[in-house]
Amino acid sequence: MSALPDNFIREIEAVVGAVGMVCDAERMQSYLSDWRNAYRGEAALVVRPASTEEVAAVVRLCNQYDIALVPQGGNTGLCGGSIPDASGTQVVLSLTRMTGIREVDTENETITVEAGAILQAVQEAAAEVGRLFPLSLGAEGSCTVGGNLATNAGGTAVLRYGNMRDLTLGLEVVLPDGQIWNGLRGLRKDNTGYDLKHLFIGSEGTLGIITAAVLKLYPAVRSVTTAWVALPSAHAAVQLIGIIRSLCGDRLTGFELMSRQSVDFVLRHVGACSDPFSETHPWYVLIELSDTQPDAPLNELLEQGIGEALERGVVTDAVLASSEAQVAALWAMREGISEAQNHEGPSLKHDISVPVSCIPAFIQTTDQRLLDQFPGVRIVAYGHVGDGNLHYNVSKPVGSDDTAFKAQQDAIMHVIYEATTGFQGSISAEHGLGQAKRAAAKHYKDPLELALMRAIKTTLDPKGLMNPGKVL
Ligand code: FAD
Numbered sequence: 001m002s003a004l005p006d007n008f009i010r011e012i013e014a015v016v017g018a019v020g021m022v023c024d025a026e027r028m029q030s031y032l033s034d035w036r037n038a039y040r041g042e043a044a045l046v047v048r049p050a051s052t053e054e055v056a057a058v059v060r061l062c063n064q065y066d067i068a069l070v071p072q073g074g075n076t077g078l079c080g081g082s083i084p085d086a087s088g089t090q091v092v093l094s095l096t097r098m099t100g101i102r103e104v105d106t107e108n109e110t111i112t113v114e115a116g117a118i119l120q121a122v123q124e125a126a127a128e129v130g131r132l133f134p135l136s137l138g139a140e141g142s143c144t145v146g147g148n149l150a151t152n153a154g155g156t157a158v159l160r161y162g163n164m165r166d167l168t169l170g171l172e173v174v175l176p177d178g179q180i181w182n183g184l185r186g187l188r189k190d191n192t193g194y195d196l197k198h199l200f201i202g203s204e205g206t207l208g209i210i211t212a213a214v215l216k217l218y219p220a221v222r223s224v225t226t227a228w229v230a231l232p233s234a235h236a237a238v239q240l241i242g243i244i245r246s247l248c249g250d251r252l253t254g255f256e257l258m259s260r261q262s263v264d265f266v267l268r269h270v271g272a273c274s275d276p277f278s279e280t281h282p283w284y285v286l287i288e289l290s291d292t293q294p295d296a297p298l299n300e301l302l303e304q305g306i307g308e309a310l311e312r313g314v315v316t317d318a319v320l321a322s323s324e325a326q327v328a329a330l331w332a333m334r335e336g337i338s339e340a341q342n343h344e345g346p347s348l349k350h351d352i353s354v355p356v357s358c359i360p361a362f363i364q365t366t367d368q369r370l371l372d373q374f375p376g377v378r379i380v381a382y383g384h385v386g387d388g389n390l391h392y393n394v395s396k397p398v399g400s401d402d403t404a405f406k407a408q409q410d411a412i413m414h415v416i417y418e419a420t421t422g423f424q425g426s427i428s429a430e431h432g433l434g435q436a437k438r439a440a441a442k443h444y445k446d447p448l449e450l451a452l453m454r455a456i457k458t459t460l461d462p463k464g465l466m467n468p469g470k471v472l
């Protein structure tokens with residue numbers, strides 16, 4: 001705390017009280033590193049305001065004293081965006097006390113929630129009134145709506161419902177000078193000029209603090225069918241999604257691709273997971289169909305689609321879940337990949353996207369280049385194939401030295417990003433830039449787009465106090 005002026009600390013305490021401040025080194029630790037321990041920083045103070053007015057007062061004080069702020073939600077981000085730098089001079093502003101559900105409007109099909117609300121709590125609040133809030137991802141038990149908005153989170157249901165940007169109608173934001181922008185409108189149509197909410201969605205805390213949002217609700221799902229399917233190639237996955245989609249339309253809500261390497265890691269490290277097949281296969285997909293009707297013929301539809309794919313040699317084997325426990329077990333295999341990979345030593349995480357039709361060629365080209373240049377690296381490819389979004393992760397070779405692998409990190413990343421841009425793809429389809437991909441974005445993003453982004457940043461945050469060192 002010595003890095004901060006005494007008056008600043010006194011004024012912050014007058015706003016949030018002792019309960020809203022974390023000052024001692026031990027209690028601060030969980031705010032200073034991410035869950036993988038891939039990023040670590042220091043902070044002068046962690047502030048935990050309990051209302052929008054308190055957030056605004058804290059931001060005004062930081063602006064007055066020129067103190068940099070790092071917004072933080074559930075701290076589940078994968079790019080170090082919520083972690084302060086090493087200087088020990090920054091203030092972490094945690095939204096975790098702002099968990100309120102402000103309004104549920106079933107006639108407007110909206111829910112208004114505070115930024116610190118845990119995603120799962122929002123899903124549950126929607127379910128209580130017979131509705132669905134469809135954003136779904138592995139970290140949903142700990143990530144917050146504010147973090148979901150700030151990273152424009154995607155997840156496993158984007159195929160049907162879109163990402164966080166598509167699920168948001170209005171925002172409340174504290175601007176870098178402490179003004180409160182109340183854009184909490186539940187309108188589906190509003191053409192009165194620039195759509196400002198989209199500036200803040202995906203801005204990773206660099207343009208302001210999101211304090212609340214109006215989110216869209218959907219009809220509750222009343223029947224679900226889940227299948228685990230083995231495939232001979234990644235190309236077969238692209239063919240299969242075409243078959244299933246033309247048969248099932250919008251009932252297709254999940255289509256997740258996994259390489260054998262990904263599944264091997266899960267079977268090795270995630271308790272209670274078991275391979276549904278007796279033989280191994282190079283690729284798998286997890287398919288989910290859902291419907292708002294309680295007795296929709298989803299099993300029949302999926303069996304028909306898979307049957308057609310089996311005849312064409314696109315599918316090698318398949319199993320339909322026959323109980324809720326089996327559905328949960330199949331999803332646990334998919335959602336367990338992140339955690340399982342952690343047990344295999346250092347890894348490089350990527351969340352690239354390419355046009356869906358290019359996924360097989362991307363995998364083939366990049367696998368070849370990586371294995372030629374870095375023999376023994378283990379490629380852990382999986383992801384949301386219907387969105388063209390692959391987690392093309394790389395784990396160190398078995399038995400190799402951690403430091404040697406880390407020294408190759410930039411060169412490996414270069415191979416992957418060159419291939420991605422070669423297919424007109426994006427180097428970050430869902431996790432954002434944070435501190436991890438800031439330098440890469442400088443290299444791979446269009447210079448005009450970067451200049452426009454800088455102009456927006458300078459206009460809204462002329463002192464550069466909002467999450468400095470991230471994104472730009
Ligand atoms: P944090 O990690 O706390 O912050 C993330 C960024 O948002 C930081 O830059 C931070 O400064 C900023 N921020 C946080 N709150 C605010 C706010 N109120 N106002 C302004 N800025 C703010 N992501 C996906 O998109 N799809 C997935 O499928 C997915 N799966 C995951 C699975 C696992 C197991 C894990 C650990 C992570 C996964 N993620 C995924 C990444 C992560 O969960 C998301 O990015 C999530 O949206 C982050 O929310 P958070 O509250 O933890 O944000």
Ligand code: MLT
Binds near residue numbers: 078138335338383391
């Ligand atoms: C996922 O889809 O599981 C996450 O976005 C990926 C990850 O943890 O790398």
Ligand code: ZN
Binds near residue numbers: 155384391430
């Ligand atoms: Zn993902």
